[in-house]
Amino acid sequence: MTSRDRRTLPTSPFDGGGPQAHPIPIRSPGGSSPGSFRSPPFGQDTASDTGRNAAGSYGTHAFLLQGTGSWHPAVGSLQSKVQALQEKAPESALTASLLQDEEACPASPPEGAWAPSSPLHPASSLMRSTSRTTRLLSTIQEEQAAVEAKVATARRAPTPASKAIVFGLVNAVAAVPSLIAYAAIVFKDPIYTPYLDLLCKFFFVSSAVHQLVFVCLSALPFAIGQVQDVGLIFMSAMATSIAGLATAQGQGADVALGTSLLTMTISTTVVGIATLLVARYKLAELVQYLPLPVIGGYLGFVGYFCIASGLALACSVSIDTISSWANLASVDALTKLVPAVLSTLAMIMTMEHFNHPLALSGVLTTIVLAFHAGRLLLGWSLEDAMDRGWVLRPAEGKQEFWELWSLFNIHDFKLDGILVSAGLAQIGKLAGLILVVCFGSCMDVAAIQQDLPERIDFDHELVTVGVSNVITGLTGIGYCGSYIFSQTIFTMRAGVFSRWNGIMVAAVELTIFLLPFSIVQYMPNFFFGALLVWFGVEISRDWLFLSFYKLTRIEYGVLWLTFAFVMQLGLEGGIFAGIVLATLYFTYAYAQSQISGLRIFHTMTSNVVRTMDQQAALQVFATHCVVARFQGFVFFGSAHALSRRMDVVAGALVSDPSAGDADAPPPAELALAEAAARTGEAFSGTRHTQAVAALRAAPRFLVLDFTRVRGMDATGARTFAVLCRDLLALGVTPLLAALDHHGVRPLLAAHGVPMGRRAWPPEVGAGAGAGGDGAGSESAAGAGGGWADAAGPLPSHDSGSLAEVMRLPHAAWTALPPGAETARGGADAALVFDGLQAALRYAEDQYVSTAVRYGLCRPPLARLTLADLVRAHLDKLPVVAPGAADDVAATLVQYLDSRVLQYGEVLWRLDAPAQQMFIVEKGSLRVDQHRFGAAAAADRAEDPDAGVVSAEAAGRSFELGPGCVAGSTDFFLARPHGSQAVCSSPVARVLALTRQGLTRLAAEVPQVLAVLQVIIMRANTLDLTVAAEVGHAGQVGD
Known part of the structure; x- marks a missing residue:
């Protein structure tokens, strides 16, 4: 750009x-x-x-x-x-x-x-x-x-040739002054001053060749391609470095100039080849990986360089360092400074207030004419102006255009007049030149694309840029060029869709090149200086000041530091230092994002929908399990901070918040009070004693979720190894979820993380009992592990207290010392699970197991009859007479159809009509909610006829056990299913209510329908509670 x-x-x-x-x-x-x-x-x-x-x-x-x-x-x-x-x-x-x-x-x-x-x-x-x-x-x-x-x-439509030629002249008039200024930038060292008028011609012919290549190859008939300013600073640095090396070795100006011309020609060819490779292998995105603050700092230096070079040229002084600005303090320099500043202001004001394409050209012409008018009023001849330093003196003798190549100082194809060592010393600058020119060319094409309604073939246009640079380099007139997108878009907006426009631009530039004299000798130095200052002010304002609003504060600081480093260390050193700074900032910012992105959940639940009493029991143990979700790449920059956060979380799990405060309630009392507030359950008397004992015996878990981790370095793995050992020493069992990706598990194992594999829930066996009425080892309500069914016949709901049913003596749950069972769940090693849901389900199953052992809830049932379901709900909401639950169930079952499912069998499919709702009597169902929107469309487009969405493609999954109601929402809303339901136990039995059955029920026994509605309402409320907690925690797969 x-x-x-x-x-x-x-x-x-x-x-x-x-x-x-x-x-x-x-x-x-x-x-x-x-x-x-x-x-x-x-x-x-x-x-x-x-x-x-x-x-x-x-x-x-x-x-x-x-x-x-x-x-x-x-x-x-x-x-x-x-x-x-x-x-x-x-x-x-x-x-x-x-x-x-x-x-x-x-x-x-x-x-x-x-x-x-x-x-x-x-x-x-x-x-x-x-x-x-x-x-x-x-x-x-x-x-x-x-x-x-x-x-x-x-x-x-075809543009008239006359219109295209006129716009070609306008574009040429706008380009000529810039090319003269560019020559002054590149060859700013005093050793090149006698040759400057001749060197300007190289810029004219180079731009003409660039333009002709664009006319022939570009798909855009209005394209303008010229020598660009993006790479000029590197070329200027090359020329200045070669001049210094040649002077140090006692070589003359002809050797320095020849070496500089040859080096730039070769560099332009290499840049063209590099651009072709970028286009061929589609590497444009890699080129754009350069940090924007570094590019901004470099371009800020370009602006400063243009200002300094322009003032030095206008005032006939040298400005190489900060201290050399004092050279402007002389009377002669200040006198020449005044017209330079006024000319710069005139150019800036013209562009600010006038949009006509000829406005700027008119102002530039006026400045030159005003100088000559003033010269004549003062009685100066052109020779007098040259003597006083107001106009550049032309090179001695007349040289025809074909004689310009003699400036290369190569005779008989020998390099005796070339300082090869000085040219080779510019390889570092060549690498920087390749980067900035490729980056600038990519940005130019992107900028043109933004103004065009049609898509540009990005790679084709980069090929055009590459070919133009190769040709100009091979012809010995090479200066890096690309699209001038402002003039390209100006021509396009004017409706000029003709290649005569570009041909005319090239013709004007070739004409100036072929003239037997240089037009530079008729223009004042302050004119060129004002152009350079104007360029510098525009670039510096954009990048050193206005970029404040487009960058973060730290990035803006990196930009200015890059600018300072370039000033102090030179181009290569300054840009390298800027990249290092940007990399360090990225490391810091990414580490901070990981730390801030670490999410700690104290109330995350699994996707298992449990019974009311189990939910109430799990609330008692809510403070015993914490989930930590990591994300991104865990590396040295974030590992230590993450470990400290985990130490704080683990300390909170095992600490006593009442320590040191005699009036504070014990942690068990706090947990029970919070559970009572959330569930409405009363913990008093014997139940309070049971709950306190259960809290003492319950294990403590810290779930470390690696689902969103995208990699880990050795420092991160070692940090987690230390963390796991510390947790085990504290009596907290680490549960590691989702390690089998991005090489996380092998790296943790290599660094000594003690791990024990757990597949949870355990493998389900075949159903026991004839006719499929028996239960497998899988708990239908989600409490897996087989322990609920191993005790023989399950107690009935009308049995005595749970302590009596379990034959657990009172002393057994009152005399347990604190922490007596903290090793439950395998506290000698961290437990590894395939995913977060498996880890959460394992933890919940351990807490349900503890709650059953201490009489806080009934054991998870493998089967729940309809009568038991009705009774469980009506006990909380007595909407019918006591004892009527069995009659309600006996009546309701006449309107329900029974259906037996095998493992993996689909109960309903996504988008199927919801003609039935179901009550799970035995076994379990997995309901996969569908993701809506673009993600869902992409998933379903892969196999639109399958009808079954995988669990991974579903938005959320829930496990429904005995007593759960399934499909009621879609059924009552009369809409297609937005989910799919699959049997997840060896065998399951459901009771189905069809629309016909609902109609009969409403007509024949509306009282029973009202009871059914109460049951569905309570069941759906429980489902919504689980869904809300899972959603708040950001369940995996969202």
Whole structure:
């Protein structure tokens, strides 16, 4: 991106700028003075279509309803499109129709009219007007598309050669002064000053060759390709370095100049080859990996360099270091500084206030003419101006254009006049030149793409840039070039789609090159200096100051530090130092994001929907299990901080918050009080004693979730090894989830993390008992492990207290010392699980097991009869007479169908009609909720006919055991299933209520239907509670 681009191209619409929407006059009610509103760019949807205001559109989108005196919010969009159609297609039939409605549709409400917050007027004309407006708005998009197509066709129509030639002259006039200034930048060392007028010709012919290549190869007929300013600083650094090395070795100016020309020619060829490789292997994205603050610091130095070089050229002084700015303090320098500053201000003001393409050219011509007028008034000849340092003196003798190549100082194809060692010393600068030119070329093509409606072949245009640089290099006139996107877009917007434009630019530049004299000797030094200062001010302002609003504060600091390092260490050292700084900042920022992204959950639950009493029991142990979710790449920069956070969490798990405070309640009392508040369960008397004993015996778990970890280095693995050993020493069992990806598990094992593999829930066996009535070892409600069924016949709900049922003596749960069972669950090693849900389910099963042992809840049941389900719910909500639960169940079962499922059998499929709802009587179901939107579409597009969505493709999964109600939401809403249900136990039995059964139930026994509705309401409430907690925790797979 060149300085010319930055001073002439409006900001792209993608950056919030671009062609600004212009105020369009509109009619006000009653013929009052016209108002205005900002119309969006033609073809852009407005807020009435999308539900939000589009940039630049009228904020309320309102109009006066015809014949009602009411103002309705919808037609700011209509008027915007009317005006756009009026401009684009004044003869359109739809435009005329819209204009008729516009007469009665002002853009703002007349005084006293109905406001949007008021009720709609009931007049009959309201519907007529609304209907007509809706019809017009529904067809406006088709008309817009047709008009846009006509505009595109017109713009692609053959451009008259005369028009293209005129714009070619305009582009050439804009390019010539810049090329002269570029020559002054590259060859700024005093050793090259006698040759500057001749060296300018190299820039003219180089740009002409670039332009001709673009005319022949670019797919854009309006493309402008010239020598660019992006790589000039590296070339200037090369020329200055070679001059210094040649002087140090006692070589003359001819050797320094020849070596510089040859080095730049070879460098341009190499840059072209590198650009071709970038295009061939599609490496443009890699080139753009350069940190923006580093590029900004470099470009800031480019701006400073242009300012310093321009002032030095204008005032005939040397400005190489910060201290050398004192050279401007002389009377002669200050005298020459005044016209340079005034000329710079004139250029800046012209670009700020005038948009005509000839405005800048006119100002530049005026500056030169004013100088010569002043010279004549003072009685100076051109020779006098040269003697006083106001004009460059031409090189001695006349040289025809074919003699310019003698400046290479190569005779008889021998390199005797070349200081080869000085050229080889520029390899480091060549690497930087390749990076910045490739980066700049990529940005140029991207900037042109933003202004074009059609997609550009990015790689093809990069090939064009590469070929042009190779050809200019091989012909011995090479200076790095690319698109001048400001002039390219200017030509495109003017409707010039002809290659005669580029041919004319190249012809003018070749003509200047072929002239037997140099035009530089007729232009004052301050003119070139003012151009350079102008370029520098524009670049420095953009990157050193205005970038403050586009970067973070630290990035902005990196930008300025890069600028300072380039000033102090040179280009290579400064850019390398900037990259190191940007890398260190990235390391710090990424480590901070990992630390801030570490999420600690104290209430995360598994996806198992458990019974009411189990949920209440699990609330008692809520403080005993914490989940830590990691993300990103765990590395040396974040491992230590993550470990410290985990130490704090583990300390909180085992600490006594009442320690040191005699009046504070014990931790068990706090846990019970919180559980009672969340569940409504009362913990008093014997139940309180049981709960306290269970809390003492319950294990403590810290679940470490690695699902979102994308890798780990050795430092991170060692840190986790130390953490796991510390947790085990504290009596906290680490549960490691989702290690089998990105090499996490082998790395942890290599660093000594003690791990014991656990597949949870355990493998389910075949159902016991004839007829499939027996239960497998899998708990239907999610309490796996086989322990619930191993005790023989399960107690009935009308048995005595759980302590009596389990035959657990009172002393057994009162005399246990604190921490007596903290080793439960295998506290000698960390336990590894395939995923987070398995780890959570394991922890919950251990707590349910503890709760059963201490009488806090009933054992998980492998089967729950309908009578038991009804009784369990009606005990909490006595909506029927005591003892009527069995009668309700006996009546209800007559309207239900029984169905037996085998493991893996699908109960319902995604998008299937919800014609039944189900009550799980035995076994378990896994319900996979579907992800809606683009992600779901992508998943289903892979196998649209399968009908079954995998668990991974589902948004969330829930396990439903005996007593759970499934499919009721879709059933009652009469919509297709948004999930799928699969049998997840060896065998399951469900009771199904069909729509026919529901109709019969409502007609014959509505009282039983009311009881069923209460049961469904409580069951769905429990489901929603689990879903809300899982959703809040951000379940894996979201």
